[in-house]
Amino acid sequence: MMISCEKATILCNKTQYGEASFLEKLQLKFHLFMCKTCSSFSKKNTELTSLCQKANLNGLSTSEKEQMKTALQKKD
Amino acid sequence: MRLLKNSMVQHELHPDNWVDNYADYLFNYAVGRVSDSEIAKDLVQETFFAGLNSAKNYKGDAAERTWLIAILKRKVIDYYRKINSKKGKAEVRMNYSNGSDSEGDWLEEQVADPFSTLENDAIENEELGSAIYDCIGKLPKKQALVFNMKTIQGISTEDICKELGINPSNLWVMIHRARTALMGCLNQNWFNI
Numbered sequence: 001m002m003i004s005c006e007k008a009t010i011l012c013n014k015t016q017y018g019e020a021s022f023l024e025k026l027q028l029k030f031h032l033f034m035c036k037t038c039s040s041f042s043k044k045n046t047e048l049t050s051l052c053q054k055a056n057l058n059g060l061s062t063s064e065k066e067q068m069k070t071a072l073q074k075k076d
Numbered sequence: 077m078r079l080l081k082n083s084m085v086q087h088e089l090h091p092d093n094w095v096d097n098y099a100d101y102l103f104n105y106a107v108g109r110v111s112d113s114e115i116a117k118d119l120v121q122e123t124f125f126a127g128l129n130s131a132k133n134y135k136g137d138a139a140e141r142t143w144l145i146a147i148l149k150r151k152v153i154d155y156y157r158k159i160n161s162k163k164g165k166a167e168v169r170m171n172y173s174n175g176s177d178s179e180g181d182w183l184e185e186q187v188a189d190p191f192s193t194l195e196n197d198a199i200e201n202e203e204l205g206s207a208i209y210d211c212i213g214k215l216p217k218k219q220a221l222v223f224n225m226k227t228i229q230g231i232s233t234e235d236i237c238k239e240l241g242i243n244p245s246n247l248w249v250m251i252h253r254a255r256t257a258l259m260g261c262l263n264q265n266w267f268n269i
Contacts (some may be wrong), residue, residue, distance in 0.1 A: 010248050044259050055205040058107040059100045059228035069095045072124055
């Protein structure tokens with residue numbers, strides 16, 4: 001049941017993207033309960049996720065950027 | 077005196093890196109103003125073209141991005157001029173009460189709520205978006221790319237791994253490094269965290 005801090009940070013990041021399994025979430029919760037450092041990291045990490053959601057980031061996809069690049073080169 | 081000299085470094089244009097470095101930042105700015113991602117994309121592309129065409133007029137006293145944003149601002153204004161010049165579009169319809177038979181103090185309903193923070197929220201969120209893109213711009217290229225694909229474009233782990241030819245644990249390490257760097261950067265540029 002006990003996991004390392006290293007594993008906990010990975011699980012914490014996975015949780016931010018909703019990709020942790022039930023068992024992993026349980027392991028993480030247990031670890032955060034025991035470990036102050038990871039607990040504070042997890043708090044900041046969750047805050048970062050909510051900031052990213054709040055900012056409603058709009059990005060261009062890689063293919064759209066490639067299209068832009070080729071169009072620019074043609075113009076050159 | 078020396079410091080002053082150093083701080084007035086001449087900036088140079090590097091059009092080859094424009095798309096990688098500024099496309100997201102400019103796009104985010106444009107979407108906030110035209111609320112249509114296709115139009116915003118076109119405006120960003122036009123901005124790059126215009127930048128290329130007037131590169132010889134660039135004096136180097138503003139940073140590259142500031143200069144491009146200035147062009148984009150003009151493009152946004154031009155866009156609104158163009159759609160407003162089409163007949164009828166410029167007409168502003170005002171309707172003071174939506175139900176003509178609503179009773180009571182209808183004037184009060186029209187007055188802005190002084191305690192509402194909704195308007196400020198939109199501005200604040202846009203500034204937050206710029207701050208985040210600033211911080212992403214400081215990341216190593218590969219980390220920025222992975223973070224972008226995962227967080228902003230929401231591509232699944234599997235697809236990113238396939239596209240970039242990396243394995244999942246590799247990806248999570250990069251995500252971790254990117255997120256840690258972003259937390260530190262936003263901590264300085266954005267005090268909410």
